[in-house]
């Protein structure tokens with residue numbers, strides 16, 4: 289079972305206490321964006337085999353959204369961090385790079 293530590297309340301929450309929110313770090317496309325950029329924002333999501341940065345909500349706890357870095361193959365959790373973060377904290381990046389030395393956070397801006 290997936291267990292994530294909520295960075296806000298500090299609880300170790302089991303998967304059944306959480307609500308998934310999909311890919312993290314998406315950039316919202318405003319009215320000035322192209323139709324193609326808006327379509328990518330609405331529908332195009334990465335589904336990587338390996339490291340994935342995700343949004344989760346502590347639905348049956350404090351109710352707040354947070355971000356998690358985990359491996360979709362091994363289910364290893366590299367860490368969780370605050371939803372307002374634009375990139376994963378360096379300690380999480382270091383943990384990821386111990387397993388995947390060439391890993392780089394990807395830009396999610398579709399345009």
Ligand SMILES: [Zn+2]
Pocket residue numbers: 294295296297298299346349350351352
């Ligand atoms: Zn919480």
